Amino acid sequence: MKRFNQIRSMSNLKEVAKKAGVSVGTASAVFNGKNWVSNDLRLRVLKAAKEFNYRPNRIARNLRSNTTNTIGVLVTNINSPFFSQIMKVLSYECHKNGLNLFFSDTNCDENIIIKSLNDFLEHKVDGIILLGIDTREQLLRDILFDVELPIISIEGNYSIENMDYIQADAFQGGYIATKHLLELGYYPISIITGPLNPEEKILRKNGWGRFKGYLKALEDKGVVYNPEYSYKGNFLFDDGVKAIEYFLTLNPLPRAIFASNDMMAINAMQAIKEKGLRVPEDIAIVGFDDIPAASFISPALTTVRLPQKLLGNLAVDILMSRLQGKSAIPLRKVLPVEIVVRESCGLYLGEKR
């Protein structure tokens, strides 16, 4: 078929220049806003370009000029409301700064991470943003060890030299969430954690901070931590039911639950209700992330709000200043979070108070 084989653009600078009666260099200068082209020639070039419906070939330009105005974004799960919100900000901010985006959703698959990063590099992206990528540090090192690009990780902190990261304060979040429950007098308080790192047998990055915050809050109130009251989740929706099923085997039942993200919290709430218990009268629950659904389920979920928009904005800001060669010290920023009190924790003020 004839339809799609004429991919090569109909016209190029050479033709445009010829039509306008100028040299290729001059034509190029026009499109690059060089100020030394006379108005006469400039207009002739633009006219010829319009006539030929000329479209600059970025491939050729990139090859010669050794910069692509392109960055690669690797995201852990675009279907998460938390990340898709940030992605939207990234797209918009990059657009404002004249950057185009390569995109890949890893779905937590190591092979996709590897392939996508290599693709980004082969495409000579000017920078890379990792969004929520939580993987083995060594894997990233293996790929990135010799690349000299700005790399910004959002919500995923690695101690890789030259890599910036920004993240919400998971520890503080875990702390205030748990403190909120403690101050309302709830006891015992369970936790649904994030996933374990398969290798190191410890909680993975973000889950880890949330868990530590939980522990510290307990400690500060003089409550001893009972590992039986923690359930390992995977940040996935149906970890909520699973956790509840486990918690219901405990005696005494947990009086409140801190879920390490909203999806699990919401699912847990459902499960609690299905078991004939009430939220918060029988079991209070606090989440983490403040996804949109948190506000419109019933009871509305009390949760920890992360500064999503700020994370996105800051990532691009940092990236831009890296690209402009400002500042050499890798930036590690931890942004404060806040608790959003809604209905799911009620106002119970029990004996512990």
Next chain:
Amino acid sequence: MKRFNQIRSMSNLKEVAKKAGVSVGTASAVFNGKNWVSNDLRLRVLKAAKEFNYRPNRIARNLRSNTTNTIGVLVTNINSPFFSQIMKVLSYECHKNGLNLFFSDTNCDENIIIKSLNDFLEHKVDGIILLGIDTREQLLRDILFDVELPIISIEGNYSIENMDYIQADAFQGGYIATKHLLELGYYPISIITGPLNPEEKILRKNGWGRFKGYLKALEDKGVVYNPEYSYKGNFLFDDGVKAIEYFLTLNPLPRAIFASNDMMAINAMQAIKEKGLRVPEDIAIVGFDDIPAASFISPALTTVRLPQKLLGNLAVDILMSRLQGKSAIPLRKVLPVEIVVRESCGLYLGEKR
């Protein structure tokens, strides 16, 4: 600072070839899987490449070979659970087919649409996928009139020559949703529509189909359509409250509502409850899309489920066959939808039955 100025890769084919003692052409052949290279040379080349940590330069390759294995995806709103789900599928399927993705979120901004499409074209993408793009047809024509690329539109049907589209059956969806309400005996039945097209003063594409389905269902049951019982929404969350506020001025009140998407439906449900009314006892409600939240709010939302995964899969399938030059007839596919009965319409069997 020194950190980021050595973007150009350390090694290139020429160096690798030299190290391996072969010609550049041979080295190139090795990386392109040409079968005529002797095993001896192949190994030498690979060894040299590894030694230099060689990474092919796709820019150069693309320029010469006139194909980029890259496609552009333009999405209306990545933060919508409906589109982000499809986006995830697109990313995965493209990865499987060796395609890289350029990404841009338009946020319904015409300027971003224009800029992004032009960027895609300047980057010489091999194809374009429009995801939920609902804009003036002329705008697309102006940009795409001379490009000969496969372009697939998901959930946004244009009668542009050579453009494929696939979409869920909006008409059928509106029809079965309304029919469901009618069969349960509800009357009168309100509708919250999608947005109007500012120019043509008619409903925009998808909203239009849903509305037509609603009308047809009424007609088939012999119910006369009363325009007072329709409210123009914008597919946005808080159109729900606004609609309810309007509907509550009506007499009699609507006994059921068909909301043209789940976001508005969920928001409307909230508003109904806040007004002290019950769902479905006082007002029943049916949504459209089946976003995740539909299943976990209370009462769970009865809604029309669209085949998201299929839409994504099919889009890439079509794209791939276009790229391989199969079939010249533009494909216009409309996929069936199904109703998911949950709680929000109850089992009322009123007089109308």
Next chain:
DNA sequence: TTATTTGATTGAAACGTTTCATTTGTTATA
């Protein structure tokens, strides 16, 4: 007038690949 500076424009090299006509070497055929 001549030399110098300035500003506008040119032309060709370069970017790192792929492609393809050509060359070289080997094996089969007559």
Next chain:
DNA sequence: TATAACAAATGAAACGTTTCAATCAAATAA
């Protein structure tokens, strides 16, 4: 033995830009 056929490898052109040293023309200074 000479020739044809085949396989393996080469080398240079080409892709469409940007870049930059060189050129040319005009304006200014001496």
